[in-house]
Amino acid sequence: MSNTFRLYIKNAKQVVLVCNSGERYLTKDGMQKLSVIENGSLVVGKDGLVKAVGQADTIASQFEGASFENVIDASGMCVIPGLIDGHTHPVWAGDRVHEFALKLAGATYMEVHQAGEGIHFTVEHTRQASEDELLSSLKQRLRRMLRAGTTLVECKSGYGLELDTEMKMLAVLEKAKQSLPIGISSTYCGAHAVPKGKTVAEATEDILKVQLPGLREKMVQGELKVDNIDVFCEKGVFDLDSTRAILQAGKDMGLQINFHGDELHPMNSAQLGAELGALAISHLEEVTNEGIAAMAKSKTSAVLLPTTAYILRLPQPRARDMLEAGVIVALGSDFNPNAYCCSMPMVMHLACVNMRMSMNEALAAATINAAYSLGKSHSHGSLEVNKQGDLLLINSSRWEHLIYQFGGHQELIKYVIIKGNIVYENDKTMGY
Numbered sequence: 386m387s388n389t390f391r392l393y394i395k396n397a398k399q400v401v402l403v404c405n406s407g408e409r410y411l412t413k414d415g416m417q418k419l420s421v422i423e424n425g426s427l428v429v430g431k432d433g434l435v436k437a438v439g440q441a442d443t444i445a446s447q448f449e450g451a452s453f454e455n456v457i458d459a460s461g462m463c464v465i466p467g468l469i470d471g472h473t474h475p476v477w478a479g480d481r482v483h484e485f486a487l488k489l490a491g492a493t494y495m496e497v498h499q500a501g502e503g504i505h506f507t508v509e510h511t512r513q514a515s516e517d518e519l520l521s522s523l524k525q526r527l528r529r530m531l532r533a534g535t536t537l538v539e540c541k542s543g544y545g546l547e548l549d550t551e552m553k554m555l556a557v558l559e560k561a562k563q564s565l566p567i568g569i570s571s572t573y574c575g576a577h578a579v580p581k582g583k584t585v586a587e588a589t590e591d592i593l594k595v596q597l598p599g600l601r602e603k604m605v606q607g608e609l610k611v612d613n614i615d616v617f618c619e620k621g622v623f624d625l626d627s628t629r630a631i632l633q634a635g636k637d638m639g640l641q642i643n644f645h646g647d648e649l650h651p652m653n654s655a656q657l658g659a660e661l662g663a664l665a666i667s668h669l670e671e672v673t674n675e676g677i678a679a680m681a682k683s684k685t686s687a688v689l690l691p692t693t694a695y696i697l698r699l700p701q702p703r704a705r706d707m708l709e710a711g712v713i714v715a716l717g718s719d720f721n722p723n724a725y726c727c728s729m730p731m732v733m734h735l736a737c738v739n740m741r742m743s744m745n746e747a748l749a750a751a752t753i754n755a756a757y758s759l760g761k762s763h764s765h766g767s768l769e770v771n772k773q774g775d776l777l778l779i780n781s782s783r784w785e786h787l788i789y790q791f792g793g794h795q796e797l798i799k800y801v802i803i804k805g806n807i808v809y810e811n812d813k814t815m816g817y
């Protein structure tokens with residue numbers, strides 16, 4: 386075996402593994418007691434995988450005589466797994482700052498949507514935008530996420546609502562995968578809204594008969610690699626029956642079910658997701674007790690989005706009830722033109738303050754459980770041997786500062802590392 390490794394991080398004040406026994410997700414007490422090594426070190430191999438993590442002196446003797454392409458002295462700093470953002474809509478043209486003003490003045494999300502604005506506004510601009518324009522703004526947004534510590538992100542289509550634009554958005558995501566180090570889980574979300582001029586039945590038919598077959602073709606040819614299928618299951622958008630038909634068709638194509646449910650009205654989306662074997666349901670502000678029980682039983686994760694409730698002044702998702710029932714709770718930024726937030730540290734802070742999660746629960750939700758929601762917790766979401774070497778160095782003596790210092794991530798995150806490569810180094814030199 387070669388004695389050369391890609392990265393040696395030594396003498397960190399804390400190394401937060403999150404979990405250390407190959408858990409695929411954490412629930413209940415498991416989210417409260419995270420695995421943390423005080424005075425730890427970690428080694429990543431040339432294949433980008435974690436080779437060892439443990440007490441600093443143990444690792445030092447284990448790797449005596451080995452050579453490393455890069456060594457970081459992490460004295461006084463903390464190491465945590467790269468953050469995983471379980472829900473974003475980052476491919477679009479046409480921001481909605483004007484609409485933010487309307488909502489601040491009292492307009493609701495659905496009033497704006499039903500007036501033909503909201504998602505429809507973004508759809509018009511996204512249809513007109515070229516692939517290059519979309520790729521350029523997407524890359525800026527992904528770089529911003531990366532600087533905020535996100536190393537794997539779920540990214541949706543859904544501002545086309547017809548075959549060509551949906552495929553254009555997914556193609557743009559494919560190009561971003563080739564040119565940026567951040568990990569991307571792609572989601573087809575052609576059922577994000579009912580396009581103007583169509584009924585729900587017509588839109589569903591178009592998805593089932595035109596868009597999904599078109600997508601399948603591109604996947605078979607290797608042009609697109611799509612992981613998940615999504616529907617906005619909501620009163621006035623896609624009802625339960627149309628949602629079921631679309632999700633089932635996606636599942637039949639091999640896509641993981643990961644959809645928007647029970648956001649503004651109780652729709653029994655949670656029960657539907659549990660019945661269909663969904664991997665994840667997002668939002669859930671209006672989930673019922675029956676829905677929570679069904680998700681706990683089916684191991685369908687709840688991707689909670691604190692920015693949505695905050696910006697739209699909605700009731701908070703019932704995180705505590707879900708946690709107590711044993712639901713696998715994950716977090717996402719919901720980055721989109723309505724909720725312009727790229728920062729998982731801020732999302733974790735909001736989850737703690739507004740949804741009453743503890744800091745340990747929030748970190749588990751933004752790492753191992755978010756990885757589970759994307760079907761990637763075998764390779765991502767904790768610092769364990771043979772998992773991908775995705776991690777952050779936090780310039781503080783306890784990792785919790787990343788949540789505590791609201792907005793402080795811009796200074797606290799010293800390095801972002803993916804597969805053992807430094808992909809961002811924070812240079813705080815100001816020259817005065």
Ligand SMILES: N=CN[C@@H](CCC(=O)O)C(=O)O
Nearest residue numbers: 504617645693719721722723
């Ligand atoms: N609720 C539906 N979809 C997005 C909002 C998308 C938009 O308004 O452009 C969400 O998750 O918050």
Ligand SMILES: [Zn+2]
Nearest residue numbers: 472474645719
């Ligand atoms: Zn969304």
